[in-house]
Amino acid sequence: MHSGRLVAAATLILSSALVLQQCSRPAPPPPAAAEDLKPIVSVRELMQTIIDPLADNIFDAVGSDVTEKGVVERRPTTDEDWAKVMQGAVALAEGTNLLKMHPRLAAPADYTFDPKERGAGAPELAPAEIQKKIEADPALWNKNANGLRDEALKVIEIVKARDADKLFAAGSDIDKACENCHLEYWYPGDKKAVLEDAAKRVTIVPKDQQKK
Numbered sequence: 001m002h003s004g005r006l007v008a009a010a011t012l013i014l015s016s017a018l019v020l021q022q023c024s025r026p027a028p029p030p031p032a033a034a035e036d037l038k039p040i041v042s043v044r045e046l047m048q049t050i051i052d053p054l055a056d057n058i059f060d061a062v063g064s065d066v067t068e069k070g071v072v073e074r075r076p077t078t079d080e081d082w083a084k085v086m087q088g089a090v091a092l093a094e095g096t097n098l099l100k101m102h103p104r105l106a107a108p109a110d111y112t113f114d115p116k117e118r119g120a121g122a123p124e125l126a127p128a129e130i131q132k133k134i135e136a137d138p139a140l141w142n143k144n145a146n147g148l149r150d151e152a153l154k155v156i157e158i159v160k161a162r163d164a165d166k167l168f169a170a171g172s173d174i175d176k177a178c179e180n181c182h183l184e185y186w187y188p189g190d191k192k193a194v195l196e197d198a199a200k201r202v203t204i205v206p207k208d209q210q211k212k
Helices: 003-024 043-059 079-099 108-112 127-136 138-161 164-185 188-200
Strands: 063-067 070-074
Touching: 043 079, 043 164, 079 138, 127 138, 127 164, 138 164, 164 188
Parallel strands: none
Antiparallel strands: 063 070
16 A cells, blocks of 8 residues: 555544544533522621631731730741631632622521611611612622632732732732722711721832832
8 A cells, every 4th residue: 555545544543543532531511500509698698607707817817916025926937827828818719709699698587677777877788778789780799899809819829929028918908808898888878988088198108119
């Protein structure tokens, strides 16, 4: 047989074998359909049991403690310390996906709460009022959740780099992302005052970071 025909025949046999091999493999499972994703708890319960307590793994990782021996700086140094910070960062990042599933804001019993019972000038909205705001503009709700996610992802990179110096600022940014959402939905009556106060604050920039 001509050498060219031999090469063509070999190529055909190899291609056929690859096709058969691919066909023999089990098909990968289909991705979970949106209707299969069923929220188990409310947003309030999600905040109370996962997001809020595990965020403390980041907030409490750095700081200063006043003791009898003076001021002691607190920062992660061991593998265990950093693993705890990573746990908090991952919980926040993945928790934002749960927030965007739009479950009910609170337990059904909380929706029976009459806002009038709070009295005039009460700063916090009732669950039903917050739910109405979320449903009126879900894109804004997702935007706030994404803001928290982005800050949590930064902490994950900080943990990988073991950069404790950046952890304090990262915790402040997470706190700001949380506050932005709270001012939008939980106590929007305080938003104007908080923004005005922030505008009055003076930020001190180190000399080596000042623009020349």
